[in-house]
Amino acid sequence: MVNTPEHVDVLIVGAGLSGIGAACQIKAGHPHRSVAILESRDVSGGTWDLFRYPGIRSDSDMFTFGYRWRPWPSDTALADGELILDYLRTVAEENGVDKLIRYRYKVIAADWSSADARWTVRVDHDGAELTLTCYFLWGATGYYDYEEGHRPEFPGEETFAGQIVHPQFWPEDLDYAGKNVVVIGSGATAVTLVPSMSPTAGHVTMLQRTPTYILPQPARDPLAVALRRLPTAVSYPVVRGSNILKLVANYQLAQRFPTRAKGFVRKFTERQLPDGVSYDKHFQPPYNPWDQRLCVVPNSDLFRALRSGKASVVTDTIETFTPTGIRTTDGTELDADIIITATGLKLKIFGGIELSVDGERQTPNDHMAYKGIMLSGIPNFAYTIGYTNASWTLKADLVGDYVVRLLAHMDRIGKRAVVPVRDPEVEERPFMDLASGYVQRALDVMPKQGDRAPWRLKQNYYADVRAVRHGAIDDGVLAFS
DSSP states (O other): OOOOOEEEEEEEEOOSHHHHHHHHHHHHHOTTSOEEEEESSSSSOTHHHHOOSTTOBOSSOHHHHSOTTSOOSSSBSSOBHHHHHHHHHHHHHHTTGGGGEEETEEEEEEEEETTTTEEEEEEEETTEEEEEEEEEEEEOOOSBOSSOOOOOOOTTGGGOOSEEEOGGGOOTTOOOTTOEEEEEOOSHHHHHHHHHHTTTSSEEEEEESSOOOEEEEOSBOHHHHHTTTSOHHHHHHHHHHHHHHHHHHHHHHHHHOHHHHHHHHHHHHHTTSOTTOOHHHHTOOSSOTTSSOOEEEETTHHHHHHHHTSEEEEEOOEEEEETTEEEETTOOEEEOSEEEEOOOOOBOGGGGOEEEETTEEEOGGGSBEETTTEETTOTTEEEOOOOSSSOHHHHHHHHHHHHHHHHHHHHHHTOOOEEEOOOTTSOEEESOOOOOHHHHTTTTTSOEEESSTTTOOOOOHHHHIIIIISSOSOOSSEEEO
């Protein structure tokens, strides 16, 4: 007797922010379709459940990080991870999506059959291999590796007598009260950890090889506070629209007028520094704003920690770890009981799923991104990867809008399969144009983008609203069969 694999219309991989949002949008737009979410971990929430380090918070304002169709219920601009996790799980419960999630279902591989117009998906569930089939496959896995962070090896680290911790795998029982802590890094994780740990630790040092642009931002959104007496249905779109406009405008201005942008950041940051801390040495990067992601700090908490004397910043390279801490290249000895390697993420595209079409293995790097949503040559497959210069959810919402419209169009024309067909004249470009190390290290495993629409990723929300939310589905690039 042959067991027929379970079939669902839309199979979503990942139960984090992207996957929960995707399922909600499919349920709203196509209530007749069957939907399942496969989550490799045993809880929902993705990033916001995985990361447990002190102070974990969004680095985008919550009025654009929240879903467009489900208002963020507070005037808090940069929310703690616990609040974000509660928001996500509340949204899932409100929409019945929590009942669609299957935990400890790790997708290993997916093969598209042109003859059957469906995906066959292999899954590991608690050590047993299962098979499902689906009509449409949606990768909502984010873009980094949950099982391994970026962790360079440092000279002499085996001699260090204290504890070395990577923020992605924070020990629940880590006791840093009264201890000297060195945080290696200068990105969003480091600038969150330093002010969060400094009140309890003996002293926290942020050791950075290269400075990052850092801007203070109010912890509560001023416009949201001003409009708090209005109904949320009125105030949320206003605050959200205002913040989107500021995000897009600031990015465009920084790209076009980098010298002025540098001056703007300096104006707001330099006056926050304590005496004796040089802006040029510790807070002036060698690149232009938004060549790498810019960090924001709520209520200047990082700078308040520096002014308190409980935290300090050192800009230098590491010569070696020592039994008692770190010695930098210029000979500075940094005493440490705990060293935290906030050295970045390791990217893993589509959760490491092995994709194949009619039995032939497909490597993402050999394909080109269509509207930042689908891949050339791979049918009935979408993915969610958010913006690098704005809130992730702005793009995630647009991807959901597009997939809902795409499936409705296929119903209308009576077609079961759709695939973007690449024009051979379109030139290849890197998938992301950030100079950040975690991006540059992974360019060879990412898809390509093109030099023109619809293959070019503009990282511009307004341009994507026109092209993704309102542009024609049958644009001559998609092939339906």
